[in-house]
Amino acid sequence: MKYIDAKFTKCKEQRPKIVTDLLADAEKRRDDPFNTFEGKYAEANTSLAAKEGLGKVFGKPKRMLQDQLKEEMSKCDKAQKAVDDLLEKLRELYEEYLRESGKRLDSTAGTKTMKRIGGKYFLERKPQTLSLEIRITLITLRNCIVKYAEYLGGFKEGFTLEELIRITQIENKEDIALTEEEEKLDPERKLEELRKLQTIGYEAGTDKDVVFMTALDTIENNIKESARKLYIGENASLLQGPDKIPEYLENYLKATHNQADEFRISCVRNLRKTSNSLSVLAEKLPEAVYGSIELMMLEKIERGTQVLEAHYERQFATNEIEKKQDLNDLRPNLSNPACKEELIKLNTKATNRFDTFTALIDQTQFKLLDILRTSSQEYFFIILNTTKAGILIYSSLLFNDEFILLPGDDVSEKKHLNIKNLLVQREKEGGYVERTNRGQKEKWKGLSKIAFKIDFASRPEYKKEEKLEEEKKSAEPEITEGIESIKTSYHKMLIKQRDESFHRFKSFFDDKLNRYFTVYNTHRVAEYKFKESWEKNVKVLQSKQDIKSQPSFQYH
Secondary structure, three states, X not given: OHHHHHHHHHHHHHHHHHHHHHHHHHHHHHHHHHHHHHHHHHHHHHHHHHHHOOHHHHOHHHHHHHHHXXXXXXXXXXXXXXXXXXXXXXXXXXXXXXXXXXXOEEEEOOEEEEOOOXXXXXXXXXXXXXXXXXXXXXXXXXXXXXXXXXXXXXXXXXXXXXXXXXXXXXXXXXXXXXXXXXXXXXXXXXXHHHHXXXXXXXXXXXXXXXXXXXXXXXXXXXXXXXXXXXXXXXXXXXXXXXXXXXXXXXXXXXXXXXXXXXXXXXXXXXXXXXXXXXXXXHOOHHHHHHHHHXXXXXXXXXXXXXXXXXXXXXXXXXXXXXXXXXXHHOOHHHHOHHHHHHHXXXXXXXXXXXXXXXXXXXXXXXXXXXXXXXXXXXXXXXXXXXXXXXXXXXXXXXXXXXXXXXXXXXXXXXXXOOHHHXXXXXXXXXXXXXXXXXXXXXXXXXXXXXXXXXXXXXXXXXXXXXXHHHHHHHOOOOEOOOEEEEOOHHHHHHHHHHHHHHHHHHHHHHHHHHHHHHHHHHHHXXXXXXXXXXXXXXXXXXXXXXXXXXXXOOOO
């Protein structure tokens, strides 16, 4: 019994250990497959993520590429918005001219004359004249379009466009070269023009030019380098090809590169559309430019002369009253020797009145002619300056066929000129009209240098008409030097608007000039005739006084 009891006791003591071991073994058998699966699953996930570029770690190159590409595309969107805003600003400036000038042209007796509507507005416009703001905006837009097109690689291979020379912002001087002061400010002006494109066209912190595809290549190289750093150890075996990058990344970069190139093409298309819209608007802008200059200078002349003329008219009315009073006071009884003193005072008063008023005639006429001459010369220099600047800017605008061919473009060959057109182009000397790779060249005629000069010696009042006619026949007209450029529809419109404005202003100048000579010379002649008549009458009265004052002789 003791043996059996001992055995039971021993079994009882060993049972918890056996149960614990059994439980431990069961738990191990249960956990080992799970842990093995979990490890294998984690390894499979890591391998898949590395192979396909997924997850937080291996998906980083894709995310970096997407972020940097979005940033680059955002720059293009901002640049396109900048050029569109500049184009819209030009439209607004043109509409501002139409709004402030009203119906500018009025048909009168078969000729077009300028109505001076809005002259006050254009003269007082701050901080710039309308014509100058159009010039600055046009230059800025042109330079931004060129820079953005270069950035996109939007020009045809081999195409080069000459850089637009820097143009003065001072309108009332004959040439368009920068002054010394402007040359100091010009570097900052250049940056200010391109600053509207923000970072387009320049690497951060440098002046080195870059282009969109170069920027894309730089992004791709950075992504490749960052990917190589992630694939180490066992994953290094996934690096392949000459660039040593994973296969997924190589395919992804190719797809992204194609998408970016499609985006670039769409950007070129939008930019070309803006450039074409600018060419259309360029035909309208000369009307606003020359029209606003004309209205401004007409208002300046009227404003300067109206005060003088109003003052003169008041003095003229007063003089006529005094003259009439003097005639009334010049009575026949002043021949009496007793009225000698009264006659002297009346004559002195009339002489002083004559001297004062003739001096006023001379002074007023000179000031009016001076205002007319100086303001007209200023107008002349402004339109010369504006024409030179306008032709230069217009010659630098882009043509549609200078951009790269885009999907959907019609490829058309240029037609050769037929014999008839070639004969039309033959020059007077027997040659042909010079052509450039941008089209036919034209030498635009100049303007008369003496149109607004006042030649006193040529007036009929100062010279015999026969001699004047002979001099007119023999005199050769003085014309400013013609300007040579390419010939486009907007060049022709610029010259047309210049000539129309010039002829209208010349007509206004001639009318004013004839009026100032006719009115004031007539008044001057009238005064001298009155003085001559007055002196004769006074002399008669004085002679009668002398006769009456002589002692009488008695004959015996």
